[in-house]
Amino acid sequence: MSKHRKSTPSSLKEAHLEINAIVADLRALRVTALENRQRLKRPPKLPSRKILANIIDGLAAVLFPNRLGSSEFNDEDIDRYVQQTLDETLRKLLVQVLRELNYVSGDETSSDIVHEQATTIIHAFSKRLPNIRNLLDTDICAAYEGDPAAHNVDEVLVCYPGITAIMYYRLAHELHCLGTPLIARMISEIAHSTTGIEIHPGAQIGSSFFIDHGTGVVIGETTIIGKNVRLYQAVTLGAKSFPVDENGALVKNIVRHPIVEDDVIIYANATLLGRITIGHGSTVGGNVWLTRSVPPGSSISQAQMRNETFDGDTGI
Numbered sequence: 001m002s003k004h005r006k007s008t009p010s011s012l013k014e015a016h017l018e019i020n021a022i023v024a025d026l027r028a029l030r031v032t033a034l035e036n037r038q039r040l041k042r043p044p045k046l047p048s049r050k051i052l053a054n055i056i057d058g059l060a061a062v063l064f065p066n067r068l069g070s071s072e073f074n075d076e077d078i079d080r081y082v083q084q085t086l087d088e089t090l091r092k093l094l095v096q097v098l099r100e101l102n103y104v105s106g107d108e109t110s111s112d113i114v115h116e117q118a119t120t121i122i123h124a125f126s127k128r129l130p131n132i133r134n135l136l137d138t139d140i141c142a143a144y145e146g147d148p149a150a151h152n153v154d155e156v157l158v159c160y161p162g163i164t165a166i167m168y169y170r171l172a173h174e175l176h177c178l179g180t181p182l183i184a185r186m187i188s189e190i191a192h193s194t195t196g197i198e199i200h201p202g203a204q205i206g207s208s209f210f211i212d213h214g215t216g217v218v219i220g221e222t223t224i225i226g227k228n229v230r231l232y233q234a235v236t237l238g239a240k241s242f243p244v245d246e247n248g249a250l251v252k253n254i255v256r257h258p259i260v261e262d263d264v265i266i267y268a269n270a271t272l273l274g275r276i277t278i279g280h281g282s283t284v285g286g287n288v289w290l291t292r293s294v295p296p297g298s299s300i301s302q303a304q305m306r307n308e309t310f311d312g313d314t315g316i
Contacts, residue, residue: 044103046099047096047100051092051096052183052186052190055089055093056168056190058088060167061081062082062089063133066078068157069085086129090126093125094122097183098114098118100183101118101180121175121178124178125174125175136167138209139207140153141208143163146210146212147212161194161211161215162212162214165195165211166205166209166211169199169201170205171187172187172188172201173205175187175201181202184201185200196214196215197214197216197217198219200220202222203219203221203222205219206226206227206228208229211230213232214233216235217233218235218237219237220238221256221257222255222275224258226264226280229263231266232266232268232286234268236273237258240274240291241274242256255275256274256275257275258273258276258277258278260272261281261282261296262280263280263281264278265283265284266278267285268287270287270289270290272284272291273290276293276294277293278294279296281296282296282297282299284300285301
């Protein structure tokens with residue numbers, strides 16, 4: 001008879017004891033760490049990043065069914081597909097909105113008031129979808145017209161990471177404005193992971209916005225960008241410093257990022273910090289470090305900025 005090697009009882013016991021010890025250590029950390037500051041006995045049900053990614057895919061298909069949908073349609077089929085996809089997607093989004101509202105309220109279950117609030121948010125968001133599509137059309141046209149390598153607008157839509165990031169931003173921005181900042185931020189970070197472009201959903205961005213190449217672009221929470229603005233890769237629109245209160249904690253909810261007016265071009269690796277204004281029609285050259293406002297029609301180069309010093313704390 002053949003003999004089979006089996007784990008000895010002692011080794012199984014040791015492994016079991018080791019796992020029990022790890023579980024106990026993790027529990028002790030939960031008790032003493034961040035979770036203890038909120039609801040240890042009733043852990044919150046946060047919105048799901050995985051489900052939100054699926055929701056954004058559904059919304060993208062609703063906005064561009066022939067390009068980002070699942071198949072080819074005739075006119076009647078398109079409307080039916082959009083209606084069905086939108087209904088399913090909004091139902092999923094409602095669940096995620098309820099999770100965020102419950103998390104904020106500290107309650108595990110949705111009251112009638114919270115459910116009504118969530119429903120109101122979903123209805124308002126759905127009504128803004130046509131305007132989002134209209135803005136995205138201007139962004140896509142700006143990318144096509146601004147890039148000689150683009151052969152057609154369909155290529156721009158399905159290939160360009162800048163357009164993907166802007167689409168996610170425009171959807172997330174509306175949810176941010178409607179009172180679901182956590183979901184909005186999660187959506188923006190999904191785009192960040194996918195494209196390498198970070199746009200905070202609180203930023204305000206006008207029409208015909210073009211991010212060329214895109215990798216490494218950072219746009220902060222209180223940034224305001226006008227119409228017909230073009231950014232290249234690794235541009236940072238960040239904060240010059242981070243004020244603290246008397247206890248040394250960061251002061252939240254203050255304006256701290258640049259204002260970029262209409263028709264501005266900012267080239268690769270430029271860093272613009274603080275609540276400065278870049279006047280309309282200006283051009284900021286590559287690798288420029290800028291912490292002061294410039295008037296309309298300015299042309300800022302690295303050579304011009306070489307002798308300027310930066311006072312204060314750095315930051316993005």
